[in-house]
Amino acid sequence: MRKIYLIFVFLLIATPQSTAWGFAVHNKVASNATDIMDGDFQNFLLDNIGSVKSKSVEPDQIKSSDPTEGPRHYDDSDIEHMDINVSSTSEDYDLGVISWAILNATNNLADAILDNNADGILHYAGYIAHYAADATQPLHATKNYDGQFTGNSGIHSRFESELVSRNFYDSFSNTTFSELKIVDPYNATKNIIASGLNLTSEIYYADDVAKNDTDYYDVLWNMTSYIVIDRLNLATQFTANLWFTAYQMAVKNGLEVFSPVFQVKTTSSQVNSNPSSVETPVGLLFIFSIPLIALFRKKKTSR
Ligand SMILES: [Zn+2]
Structure with missing residues (x-):
């Protein structure tokens, strides 16, 4: 009995934290986006x-380190x-810098393509x-990310993980995509965040109603x-548009x-594992400021 208990505890510890849509979703978005490229x-x-799929989950895996x-x-x-990722002392960094992360990663991808750097x-x-x-x-667009301020605690993982895994196939049932287009990575992300924020009250409300039902x-x-x-x-379309950009x-x-040429003996860890902390010449196309690596206290709750 004790042995079973220990195995259970081990599994709990070993299981990756439930974060951000879940790994299966990130893999599926990456592969669907590939399908609509040309x-x-x-x-x-x-x-x-x-490799694309395994890299699509790495950002969650490196949070702990x-x-x-x-x-x-x-x-x-x-x-x-302040929506900047330039200050190592700014409390604002902890309020989120996803628009920068997307801008910087897009610039770095452009450089890698220009260099024919396969890795x-x-x-x-x-x-x-x-x-x-x-x-x-x-x-991911709100301070109330886990419903903690509205009596919906735990909604984050119920919505993005359990709900989607129970309806995985249907979750990807909209396969209508627009033609690939160049986007402004920073502002396009801002717009997506804004449209997401508008949907959050629907999710809390649905949680309230669902909690009163046995199903x-x-x-x-x-x-x-x-x-x-x-x-x-949208995640699939946006990914493909950013790659295209x-x-x-x-x-x-x-x-x-x-x-593209693979570097001999280069492992993925030798590629800068922090795509949003490097500014590059190509990045000057979009960039207005220079992001630096910032060292911050760890967030209490992973998202
Ligand atoms: Zn994530």
Whole structure:
């Protein structure tokens, strides 16, 4: 009996924290986004889809070892704050810098494409897929991310993990996508965060109603499936648009032949594991400020 108990405790400890849509969702967004790309870039991503998918979950995996990583996954947009990631002493960093994370990762992807750096391309493509999906999760746009201020504690994981895993196939049922287009990574993310914030009250309300029903998840799905389906479609489209944008930036900056080369003996850990902390020349296309690595206290709750 004691042995079983210990195994159970071990599993609890060993199981990754439930964060941000769950790993299956991040993998699916990355692979669906690859499907709507085109040309040589798509072929390269398809040939290396395993790496893209594994990189799409890495941002959540490094949170425990990199205290600056957490705030790259959200924006507490309902709290007025300086939206910069330049200060190592600013409390505001902890209120979220996802728009910067997406901008910087897109710039870094553009550089990797320009350099025909295969490892870098896969790394940043995966990170973009992750952050883009997190940006579409409405509860990543608010300080009330776990319903803690409205009597909906625990809604974060019920909504993004349990609900979606119970309805995984249906969650990705909107497969209508627009033509790829160049986007402004920073402001596009801001807009997605703003539209997500507008949906949060629907999620809390659905939680309130569902809690009074014995079929909690059925009711929650009935009331919020339109949000899940719509946002995951958006996550896929946004990821593909950001990849497309990075490719077009590289072309604009002189890419002649797209022919990525893997660095001999280079492991993924040798590629900068912190895509949003590096500023690059290509980044000057969009950038107005220079992000620096910031060292912060760890957030109490992972998102
Ligand atoms: Zn995340």
